[in-house]
Amino acid sequence: MRADVAIVGGGLVGSALAYGLSREGARVVVLDEGDDAYRASRGNFGLVWVQSKGDGMAEYAAWSRNSAGLWPGLEAALTEETGIDLGLRQPGGIEPCIGEAEYRDYAAQIARMEAQGGVGANDARMIDADEARRLVPALGPEVVGARYSPHDGHVNPLHLLRALHTANAARGVDYRPHHRVISIEPDNGSFVVQTERGPVSAGRVVLAAGLGNGALDKDVALTVPTAPERGHILVTERLAPFLDIPVGRVRQTEEGSVMFGASAEDVGFDTGLNPAIFADIADRARRVFPVLANTRIVRLWSALRIMSPDGFPIYEESVEHPGAFVVTCHSGVTLAAAHAIDLAPQLLQPGFNQSFQAFSARRFDVQAAA
Amino acid sequence: MFKRLPNLKRETVTLSFEGEAIEALVGDSIAAALLAAGVESFRNSPVSGASRAPHCLMGACFECLVEVDGIANRQACLTTVEPGMAVRRQVGAPVLDISAGGRS
Ligand SMILES: Cc1cc2nc3c(=O)[nH]c(=O)nc-3n(C[C@H](O)[C@H](O)[C@H](O)COP(=O)(O)OP(=O)(O)OC[C@H]3O[C@@H](n4cnc5c(N)ncnc54)[C@H](O)[C@@H]3O)c2cc1C
Ligand code: FES
Numbered sequence: 001m002r003a004d005v006a007i008v009g010g011g012l013v014g015s016a017l018a019y020g021l022s023r024e025g026a027r028v029v030v031l032d033e034g035d036d037a038y039r040a041s042r043g044n045f046g047l048v049w050v051q052s053k054g055d056g057m058a059e060y061a062a063w064s065r066n067s068a069g070l071w072p073g074l075e076a077a078l079t080e081e082t083g084i085d086l087g088l089r090q091p092g093g094i095e096p097c098i099g100e101a102e103y104r105d106y107a108a109q110i111a112r113m114e115a116q117g118g119v120g121a122n123d124a125r126m127i128d129a130d131e132a133r134r135l136v137p138a139l140g141p142e143v144v145g146a147r148y149s150p151h152d153g154h155v156n157p158l159h160l161l162r163a164l165h166t167a168n169a170a171r172g173v174d175y176r177p178h179h180r181v182i183s184i185e186p187d188n189g190s191f192v193v194q195t196e197r198g199p200v201s202a203g204r205v206v207l208a209a210g211l212g213n214g215a216l217d218k219d220v221a222l223t224v225p226t227a228p229e230r231g232h233i234l235v236t237e238r239l240a241p242f243l244d245i246p247v248g249r250v251r252q253t254e255e256g257s258v259m260f261g262a263s264a265e266d267v268g269f270d271t272g273l274n275p276a277i278f279a280d281i282a283d284r285a286r287r288v289f290p291v292l293a294n295t296r297i298v299r300l301w302s303a304l305r306i307m308s309p310d311g312f313p314i315y316e317e318s319v320e321h322p323g324a325f326v327v328t329c330h331s332g333v334t335l336a337a338a339h340a341i342d343l344a345p346q347l348l349q350p351g352f353n354q355s356f357q358a359f360s361a362r363r364f365d366v367q368a369a370a
Numbered sequence: 371m372f373k374r375l376p377n378l379k380r381e382t383v384t385l386s387f388e389g390e391a392i393e394a395l396v397g398d399s400i401a402a403a404l405l406a407a408g409v410e411s412f413r414n415s416p417v418s419g420a421s422r423a424p425h426c427l428m429g430a431c432f433e434c435l436v437e438v439d440g441i442a443n444r445q446a447c448l449t450t451v452e453p454g455m456a457v458r459r460q461v462g463a464p465v466l467d468i469s470a471g472g473r474s
Pocket of ligand 2: 423424425426427428429430431432433434435445446447448
């Protein structure tokens with residue numbers, strides 16, 4: 001049976017798109033790898049984050065805010081369909097500053113974003129140490145202030161991924177693990193997707209393969225210049241709730257664990273662990289929250305982000321092979337709602353590139369030529 | 371429920387669980403000592419409140435958490451008994467004292 005849409009990649013991006021497409025009544029097949037793959041969706045920090053998103057691209061600032069606004073609807077629908085509690089909480093969030101230099105940098109970023117027009121800095125503002133402590137009493141004496149946004153929040157990203165997979169299965173989405181895609185052959189307006197377990201035909205094909213997109217983009221005349229960026233995350237023992245709002249690089253989960261994140265290193269596809277980075281992350285967390293000084297770290301890991309040259313998403317339909325798309329981004333948790341609710345339906349309509357002009361990879365050609 | 375092998379010839383140590391003396395063998399993990407003494411509930415879950423006891427006995431599951439000499443959330447299966455150790459059930463999750471304005 002020919003699918004309407006074949007999605008390459010079953011991470012948060014591909015799963016959110018499959019969910020959105022199934023709500024439009026499309027027949028969807030998702031082709032994924034096995035458990036040995038690079039999968040940012042299994043190793044991320046779980047923020048639904050708006051502040052600081054889109055410094056340099058007003059459209060991305062608006063898109064992130066839009067997604068945060070759509071999130072309660074996505075959560076309600078997924079919980080109703082699957083019974084899975086995603087633990088979404090959007091109480092606002094802060095990014096604390098240690099030292100005046102950090103405070104000035106954050107303030108400058110807000111000013112830059114305000115000057116971009118559109119949604120500006122999405123209501124983010126600087127708050128002083130007293131106001132920050134009223135929001136988060138456990139902040140330590142080194143914190144001189146913070147950037148605050150009322151639109152920030154967090155979610156359990158593993159429950160999100162499971163809920164999407166569960167809802168998709170119930171809706172008849174054909175999910176196929178161990179179907180690594182080897183090549184895509186345009187075939188008279190549709191596509192033959194060659195997998196390690198044989199071919200799959202589809203009217204449309206969406207590259208949502210994270211770091212795997214770069215090996216397939218040329219087959220459908222797209223360019224996806226993304227690269228890995230390694231991030232480390234630490235998780236503590238469970239503590240009674242002490243942190244009501246997410247604090248950028250520190251958040252307490254609903255179950256009580258505290259997560260510290262997340263570093264950024266360019267080490268290619270190396271998912272190894274670097275103790276010096278862990279020490280830095282723990283040290284920062286302890287300076288922001290001295291009460292955590294004796295808290296035990298019980299888990300730590302690294303995972304690879306999928307970064308475009310400017311850090312913003314790439315959404316594009318192939319001009320040479322219409323019906324072939326790429327959808328990739330760094331903040332796939334934050335953007336899950338926008339992907340499912342706003343972007344997925346547009347994969348079935350004409351005019352995709354007009355709707356998402358700002359996110360075209362052509363922006364990188366212009367920079368290279370300038 | 372659990373019985374010791376009959377021919378173990380190790381020295382004994384005394385520790386306490388919830389204030390009551392327990393005899394263990396030198397080299398026991400706290401988990402082995404408590405299980406041999408018939409303890410069935412090591413902690414209760416901070417999420418559901420349900421009673422829990424060791425599951426994997428090898429450090430992976432965190433079901434065996436107890437409080438040892440005042441320190442919360444220690445894995446009983448990875449901690450060796452010592453004479454005089456005061457072990458208590460881990461009740462819920464430890465509470466941080468943030469009254470000092472975040473100073474530890
Ligand atoms: C440390 C860290 C912290 C993060 N924190 C946050 C955060 O707080 N908030 C937030 O919004 N985002 C965060 N992110 C980013 C977020 O995790 C990613 O944006 C998101 O998971 C990307 O999803 P994806 O589906 O594109 O990629 P992936 O999860 O990598 O999924 C891609 C899938 O495609 C499959 N695939 C690849 N090649 C092929 C092929 N040839 N054939 C078939 N399948 C293929 C892979 O097996 C994989 O399953 C973080 C990321 C990291 C690494
Ligand atoms: S019994 Fe599993 S960690 Fe101790």
